[in-house]
Amino acid sequence: MTEYKGVAIFGEAKEGKLAVITTELLGCGRKLCSDLGQELYCLLIGSDVSNLTQEAIAFGADKVYVVSDPLLEDYQTDSYVTVVERIVRQLTPQILIFGHTSIGRDLAPRLAFRLDTAVSTDCVELSIDPNSKLLLQTKPVYGGNAQAIFTIDTYPQMATVRVKVMSPLQRDDSRQGEVVIIEADLDLQTIRTKVLEKVVEEEEGIKLEDAAVVVSGGRGIGSVEGFKQLEELAKLLKGAVGASRPPCDNGWVPSGYQVGLTGKIIAPDLYIAVAISGSSQHMTGCSGAKTIVAINKDPEANIFQEVQFGVVGDWQKVLPAFTSKVKEIIAE
Amino acid sequence: MNMIVCVKQVIDPESPPASFRIDPAKNEATLPASVSPVIDPYSEYAVEAALRIKDARGGKITVISLGKNLLRDVVKKPLSMGADELILLEDEAFTEGDSWSTAYALAMAIKKVADYDLIFCGRQTSDWDAGQVGSGIAEILGLPSVTLAQKIEATDGKVRVERVVDDGYEVVEVSLPTLITVSNELGEPRYPTIKGIMAAKKKEPVIWKPADIEVESSQIGAAGRRTRLLKLFQPVHEGECEIVGGDSPEEAAANLVLKLREAKIL
Numbered sequence: 001m002t003e004y005k006g007v008a009i010f011g012e013a014k015e016g017k018l019a020v021i022t023t024e025l026l027g028c029g030r031k032l033c034s035d036l037g038q039e040l041y042c043l044l045i046g047s048d049v050s051n052l053t054q055e056a057i058a059f060g061a062d063k064v065y066v067v068s069d070p071l072l073e074d075y076q077t078d079s080y081v082t083v084v085e086r087i088v089r090q091l092t093p094q095i096l097i098f099g100h101t102s103i104g105r106d107l108a109p110r111l112a113f114r115l116d117t118a119v120s121t122d123c124v125e126l127s128i129d130p131n132s133k134l135l136l137q138t139k140p141v142y143g144g145n146a147q148a149i150f151t152i153d154t155y156p157q158m159a160t161v162r163v164k165v166m167s168p169l170q171r172d173d174s175r176q177g178e179v180v181i182i183e184a185d186l187d188l189q190t191i192r193t194k195v196l197e198k199v200v201e202e203e204e205g206i207k208l209e210d211a212a213v214v215v216s217g218g219r220g221i222g223s224v225e226g227f228k229q230l231e232e233l234a235k236l237l238k239g240a241v242g243a244s245r246p247p248c249d250n251g252w253v254p255s256g257y258q259v260g261l262t263g264k265i266i267a268p269d270l271y272i273a274v275a276i277s278g279s280s281q282h283m284t285g286c287s288g289a290k291t292i293v294a295i296n297k298d299p300e301a302n303i304f305q306e307v308q309f310g311v312v313g314d315w316q317k318v319l320p321a322f323t324s325k326v327k328e329i330i331a332e
Numbered sequence: 333m334n335m336i337v338c339v340k341q342v343i344d345p346e347s348p349p350a351s352f353r354i355d356p357a358k359n360e361a362t363l364p365a366s367v368s369p370v371i372d373p374y375s376e377y378a379v380e381a382a383l384r385i386k387d388a389r390g391g392k393i394t395v396i397s398l399g400k401n402l403l404r405d406v407v408k409k410p411l412s413m414g415a416d417e418l419i420l421l422e423d424e425a426f427t428e429g430d431s432w433s434t435a436y437a438l439a440m441a442i443k444k445v446a447d448y449d450l451i452f453c454g455r456q457t458s459d460w461d462a463g464q465v466g467s468g469i470a471e472i473l474g475l476p477s478v479t480l481a482q483k484i485e486a487t488d489g490k491v492r493v494e495r496v497v498d499d500g501y502e503v504v505e506v507s508l509p510t511l512i513t514v515s516n517e518l519g520e521p522r523y524p525t526i527k528g529i530m531a532a533k534k535k536e537p538v539i540w541k542p543a544d545i546e547v548e549s550s551q552i553g554a555a556g557r558r559t560r561l562l563k564l565f566q567p568v569h570e571g572e573c574e575i576v577g578g579d580s581p582e583e584a585a586a587n588l589v590l591k592l593r594e595a596k597i598l
C-alpha cells in the first residue's frame with residue numbers, strides 16, 4: 001500500500017516573484033505540517049521558476065520540486081495536469097493545496113478526478129482533526145449564506161484556498177531546504193488547447209485587491225456620474241473603487257470592479273459600502289475587511305446585520321458631507 | 333453542432349439572506365415553502381452560451397439535469413429558452429452525491445447521448461459553489477476542457493474561447509469535442525418567449541434511471557461520495573452595527589467620520 005505523507009502546495013509565480021497566495025499557502029501548510037509532524041513541499045512549475053526556490057524555502061518550504069520548461073510558459077490544463085500528476089504520484093503527499101486562483105480552480109478539480117481522489121474548493125480554513133488526523137476543510141457555500149466543513153476519504157486530500165485568508169510566515173532567508181529538479185518531459189501531442197492571446201485589463205491607480213481602503217457602490221448609486229463621487233472619496237483616502245454586481249452589469253463601472261463571490265475577494269482595512277443591500281454573494285467578497293461601514297437609506301437593509309458602523313440615509317446627502325468632513329480632518 | 337448542457341435545480345440564491353435556514357439535524361439547507369427552486373444561475377449562463385452558438389450556426393441542444401423532486405416548470409426553463417431536448421436523471425439512487433458521483437453519472441448519461449460536439453456546464457453551482465463537475469465530466473470522458481468562459485466562438489471543428497483569468501482574459505483554441513464551463517461575464521441569459529413556453533409545455537422530458545446509463549451503483553449518489561460533510565452552519569456575526577445618527581443626513585455623515593477617527597480607522 002502506498003504511504004501518503006507530507007503536505008504539498010502548488011506554487012505560483014507573479015512578476016518574477018512568488019505570488020502572494022503562494023506565501024499564504026506556505027504559511028498555512030507549515031501549520032498543518034507541525035500538527036502532523038511532517039514535511040512541507042512546494043511545487044514550482046513554469047517556464048522560468050528555478051530562481052524562486054530560495055524564496056519558497058525562506059517562506060517555509062522544506063523541499064522544493066521544480067519543473068522549468070518553455071512549454072509551461074502558459075498555463076494549460078493538459079500540460080499542467082500531466083506534470084503535477086507525475087510529481088504527486090512519486091511524492092504521494094497526504095495533503096495537496098492550491099490557491100483558488102484562475103490556475104488553481106482549473107487545475108485542482110481536473111487533477112483530483114485524474115488521481116481518483118477529491119478536492120474541496122475555495123476553502124477559508126484548513127486544520128487537522130486531532131482524532132482522525134484528517135484535513136478539516138471549511139468553505140463558504142450557498143453564495144456565502146453558510147459554511148460547510150468537509151473531509152475527504154481518499155489521498156491526497158486536496159483543497160484550493162481563497163486568497164487573503166491565510167497569513168504568510170515572516171520571510172527567513174537563513175532557512176535551509178532541499179531543491180529537486182524534475183524534467184517536464186512533455187509530449188506535445190497531449191496538449192489539446194492552444195493559448196492564442198492574453199489580454200490584461202489593468203485598472204488605473206491602486207489595485208482593488210491591494211487597496212487599504214475601498215469605497216464600493218451598489219445599484220442605489222444609479223449612474224456613471226454617481227460613481228464619480230465615490231471615486232473622489234476613494235482618491236482622498238488613497239483607496240480604490242469597487243462595486244456590487246448591478247453597477248458592473250449596467251456598465252456604470254468595468255466588470256473588474258465587482259466585489260463578491262464571482263468578482264474579487266478583498267480584505268482591506270476599511271470597506272465603505274454605499275447603497276449596497278448586503279447580499280451574501282457580495283458580502284462573502286468583503287467580509288475579510290477589518291472594518292465595514294454602510295450607507296443605505298433602508299434601515300432594514302441586510303447590510304446593517306453585517307457591518308460595524310452605519311448611517312441610514314440617502315447617499316446623495318450623506319456621501320458629500322462624509323467626503324467634505326474627511327477633507328477637513330485630513331487638512332488638520 | 334450537437335450540444336449538451338448540464339443544468340441543476342437549486343434553492344433560489346437570490347432569496348433574502350434572512351430567509352436562509354439550516355436544519356442542523358440533517359445538515360441540510362431548508363427551503364421555505366414560499367420560495368420556489370430555480371435553475372442554478374450559472375447553469376443558465378451555460379444554456380445561454382449554447383443558445384448563442386445555435387443562433388449563429390444552428391444545431392441541437394440537449395439539457396441534462398440530475399436531482400430529486402425536479403419541478404417540471406423549473407427544469408423545463410432551458411426548453412422555453414430554446415433548447416431542444418430534456419433528459420432527467422431522476423432517481424433516489426442518484427441523490428445525496430458529491431461532485432465526484434454527480435460528474436460520474438452525468439458523464440455516463442452524456443456517453444449514452446453519444447452524439448455531441450460541445451458540452452457546457454456552469455462555472456460552479458450556487459448551492460455548493462464547488463466548480464468541479466465540468467472538469468470531472470471532461471476527465472471521465474477523456475475530453476479537453478476550458479473553464480470560466482466569457483465568450484465562445486465556434487468555427488469548423490474548433491472553438492475559440494475567452495477564458496476569464498485574474499487580471500483579464502486569455503483566448504484559447506481547442507478542437508471538438510470539448511467541454512466548456514461558462515462564467516457570468518458571458519452576459520445575461522435570455523428570457524423565455526411565450527412561444528418557447530408553449531413549446532416547452534408540450535415537450536415531455538426523458539427520464540433515465542441508473543440501469544439506463546449503465547452506472548455502477550457503488551459509484552453514484554451517496555454511495556459514490558468521496559467527501560464527507562461534517563457540518564453545515566451559518567457563521568454568526570460578532571458585534572452589532574452601530575448606527576451613527578445626527579439631526580440631518582449631513583450631520584450623521586460628519587459624526588461617522590469623527591467616530592471612525594476616534595476608533596483610529598481613519
Ligand SMILES: Cc1cc2nc3c(=O)[nH]c(=O)nc-3n(C[C@H](O)[C@H](O)[C@H](O)COP(=O)(O)OP(=O)(O)OC[C@H]3O[C@@H](n4cnc5c(N)ncnc54)[C@H](O)[C@@H]3O)c2cc1C
Binds near residue numbers: 261263281295345
Ligand atoms: C450566483 C450568483 C452570484 C453572484 N455574485 C455576486 C458578486 O460576486 N457580487 C455581487 O455584488 N453580487 C453578486 N450577485 C448578486 C447578488 O445576489 C445581489 O443581487 C447584488 O449583490 C445586489 O446588489 P446591490 O446591493 O447593489 O443591489 P440591491 O440589492 O438592489 O440593493 C440596492 C440598495 O441600495 C439602497 N439604496 C437605493 N437608493 C439609495 C439611496 N439613494 N441612498 C442610499 N441607499 C440607497 C437600497 O436600500 C438597497 O439596499 C450574485 C448573485 C448570484 C445569484
Ligand SMILES: Nc1ncnc2c1ncn2[C@@H]1O[C@H](COP(=O)(O)O)[C@@H](O)[C@H]1O
Binds near residue numbers: 340372457462
Ligand atoms: N445535479 C446536477 N445536474 C446537472 N448538472 C449539474 C449538476 N450538478 C452540477 N452540474 C453542472 O456542473 C456545474 C458546476 O457544478 P459544481 O461543480 O457542483 O459547482 C453546474 O453549473 C452545472 O452545469
